Amino acid sequence: MMAAKNPPAGPRTNTTGSSAGSYDWGLLTVVVTLLAFGALMVFTASYAQGINGFDNPFYFFLRQLAWMLLGLAAMVVAMRIPYQAWERWSIPMMLATLIALIAVIAVGGETLGATRTFFSGSVQPSEPAKLIIIIYISAWLASKGTRIRDVQVGLIPFSILMGIITVLIVAQPNISTSILIVATAFIMFFIAGAELRQLLIVALGGTITFWVIIEYSAYAGGRVERYLEAIWDPLQSTEWQTTRTIRALLNGGVFGQGLGGGDYKLPGGVPLPWSDNIFAVVGEELGLLGALLVILLFSLLAYRGLRTALRAPDTFGMLLATGITSLLVLQAILNIAVVTAVAPATGVTLPFITYGGSSLVTVMGAIGILLNISRGQSRGAARSSPNTDLRTAYARFDFGWRNRRSRLSGAGSRSAAHSAGRSSPPRHNARTAGRSGGRPHHP
Template sequence: MMIETNVRPPMERPRQAARPAGSLTLGIDVWLLLAVFTLLVFGALMVYSASWDFSLFVNEGDPTATFRRQMMWMVVGIAGAVVASFLDYHWYRRLAVPIMAATIVGLITVFIIGEVRYNATRTLSEGSYSPSELAKVAIIIYLAVWLFSKREQLRDISFGLVPLGMIVGFVSGLIYLQPDLSAAATIVLLGGLMFFLAGGDLKQIFVLSVLVVFVGWFVVQVQPTGSDRIASYLEGIKDPTQAGYHVRRSIEAFVNGGLFGVGIGNSGTKYTGLPVPPTDSIFAVVVEETGLIGGTVLVSLYLVLLWRGLVIARRAPDQLGSLLAAGLTIWIALEAMVNMAVMVGLVPFAGNALPFISVGGSNLIVTLGAVGIILNVARQGKAAANEAAPLPRRRQHAPDDMRRRERRRGVSRPGRSTGAG
């Protein structure tokens, strides 16, 4: 039997409408944005410092030409990042093939009308466009979409390892022929990484690793540049004074910098033979001018970016978002790690740029575009979490309150009647 009371149940809190995914504030990862913003500002400062003498020589007496050009590319890259942050990453399921096709066309065009710089044919448009830089992001996007579509069949070698090897091998082969050994190796590493992140079979991953090691050894043996770099690296490991010229000058810059550095703009090695200070060697200039403390801060910023990117990947609403965010984040961190490790002689010489810091329009634009994609995954993940989260419930105090009032009423009434009499 039900007991009726006059106590009304508490009113439920009205559900607030979830903000649309396009909201300016939804899903903005503050830590990631702060890290990228700081890297851009610091990079602009270091480019201005490192490129002065280099630009004076390369740009026919204009010491600020390289800096101004880099600032123009930064504006373009930021605009691209904003657009990418608002473009739903699921659209890349349609755009992946056109992006990869355009990349392959660019890689082939280099052999026809490309410009020879540093004994390699890698760039177009007077050195402002490097298709191999776009290829690094394009391969991540393409493989993320492809692996997501084949996620139920990856353990079948005919749907997993074989097609993956053909895709990655073709793109890396075109880059290797430029020749750009470090970019080709980066493409191969990214291919294996994406396969692992997608849940590829461990046996297939082992086979892929063995194959990569064998092919890498063969390439190093047949290409003079690769064999020279390995020989120089091994000599430097035994005795740092016998390392390659580039590494020796970098170590000299680190020693000059000490703990606190010689001050922004006061680097001496950038005037006395440090190769290409604004690009490959800019980390050496950073440490010389800002010291070990400045170098540590720079490394910390990349670690923050890596941390937030992986958190965003873990919170992505689906595997496609996870693959995109994780792949792009690890790629940026890998580029930074390789560049800095080369400068201190920990790995053989490679031409990987220092993200957000090194001079280079293609690298800066595609890196900022990658950040925009990661931000969109964060926005989509936050929107999905908001929709799935249950509303907080208010505690139901009505029955307890009613019983307490009834007890007080039963005790107080006799007292009041006695007092009246």
Template sequence: MNLGLNVREIERYDLVILLMAVALTCFGVVMVSSASSVVATKKFHDGFYFLKRQGVYALLGFGVMAVAMRIDYRIWREYAVPILLGCLFLLFLVFIPGIGGAAKGASRWIRLPGFNFQPSELAKIALIVYMAYSLDKKQDKVKFFSTGFLPYMVLLSAVLLILLKQHDLGAALTMGLVAIIMLFAAGTRPRYIIAMGMVALPILYFLVMNVDYRRRRILAYLNPWEDPTDTGFQIIQSWLAFGNGGVLGQGLGEGKQKMFYLPEAHTDFILSVTGEELGLIGVTVIAAMFLMLVLRGVRVALMAQEPFGRFLAFGIATLLGIQAFVNMAVVTGLLPTKGLALPFISYGGSSLIVTLFAVGILLNISTRLKGAP
């Protein structure tokens, strides 16, 4: 397959989506370098350790995106079931000793030479592809509980149970929200969703309040100053980073909170470093870019020529929007602290490569819109 893209071919794609994805990824590489250099020097004696790895992930991600851009998105409909089953198999592999990897009490990774792969990232896309395929087939049944709602809840429950076993509540909640929003957009009756929410809330309460570290996060969210040196430490340091940045920021590379004050500075809390170094203006630009990307994704969904493409594009746009919003809400203290990467920007190969793959699918859908030649 010839992956070369000339100017005329590029013009077929939604250029706003393409430019936003490339710009956010490149910005992420820069911010990973700035946020991680001190930690990398101390831990690996190489201040560019994380930068070099993130640069490689970005190049791989761009390559995967270029391939996905050139593949007719309708082919994913044919392989929706095998892709989902394959991802479920990968999710089970993390529990096998010698294959799965664990960190901080969570088992979420498959160990590969020089790289830890997180299958839950790919499972998010697999679930979206399967739901788009299934909703396309069941358009006339989606309003019925037994055929258009219950089967999805059974499938979703099975996937979420596996993720909860991996102690990955963030991925479970994200996938659950994306699935529910896709069902609502497809025409599921709101009363089914409300009823499901009433059932899910006490379960979520139990999952949070009966696990010590989750309960402590909720308490820290309600009053971080009650324990400023432990459970409230991370969000307080994040606030200090934003406060230090002000409107214009301290300047790229000049942040202080990343110097062993702010935990996870180059991963989950990289936006805090951005706020300190580039200020309110920098954070606002990043938020605006995400908003533009999501809105263009929704536009592609609304203009797609057939239902599968419409549901697929909407699911991808929803996933990007939820992940970006939740990360921004967490680092600013609007939501309890939860490990969830900021798409394109946080350090991590699995998240970046899979996200760019999803954008590639979205771009391919954008070439086949209503009224397009």
């Protein structure tokens, strides 16, 4: 397929990130709706356990509100930071993340058979690691530009990086998080312009790697075996999580048992109904309609996030918005797949809705970054006509076999302009001199 001709890049080169127009209020509305819905579902799913375990029906609900406030604060802070700053900070943040992932293996606390947390389970390093890894990969891919199609520059370093991250996270063990990170990175690698042959190699290598992990890991293999047992013989299965979430969904029917009227959230029913399996409570109490509402909200989140990515002012912004959106949507899909018995139990949370600490704060921080990117594109979009924006969006993707241009139409032109700028004397601008800070070198 022929790639569309690039539009003039003049109005799309805003890099201030914070001095442009308004934020994407549509995205913010979707997020606030998900948060409010999540708080309501955490209360109805946890009040019985709150009474039994803590003599307080509001125990989990109040803690969730506290995490929500902390998450909103993280979002506001991230909204105010020009997203280009994350590119400059990507290398030290990545180094700190690698140290934390190693430390949690050595001295972390054990939760449900996995060594994943600090501070008695309240901090899970793999949660902020997901966002930091996306930031680093975005900066790394943006720094390579069109050279990403070179095997020695793109495929080999990318595979090594993914291998290191996968080993550290699988060792916890936390296989589901490693799958999410690798899948998100794969999408970003594709969007950055990697050749189809390279993508096939990455996909094949990833598939073989995770097959080996499942085959030789007692933790992962056991989960898969119990899942298959529950699918083929649910009455005799020992995988009670899968069978009970399915029964809860069936008990809800189309219209549900009513808010607070579910039975499977009570002790002896769905395990951790306020946490990983909260979607089962949604299905039982609000029925198929409530479940579809959650799916609709995440679909809107995907639309607003990818819209922000398509209209981002630069390659780093586009890749970062793509990575954040892909991670949140893939995580929601995986959580729902587990509850509906499409996938084995993973421990992946449902973003914005599941009760959680570091997970919720990290997700809200990611939304703040996404909102800042959306603000950066507002002024550029206002200066260009709707037709120009439409051409820009279509020009960014190229699925052709013969055309070797990047799928990011802006990526090639901006990278070329950046390279050309190195061979000519720099032009000083008092308004932007202190903002760019220079792009860090990513090995």
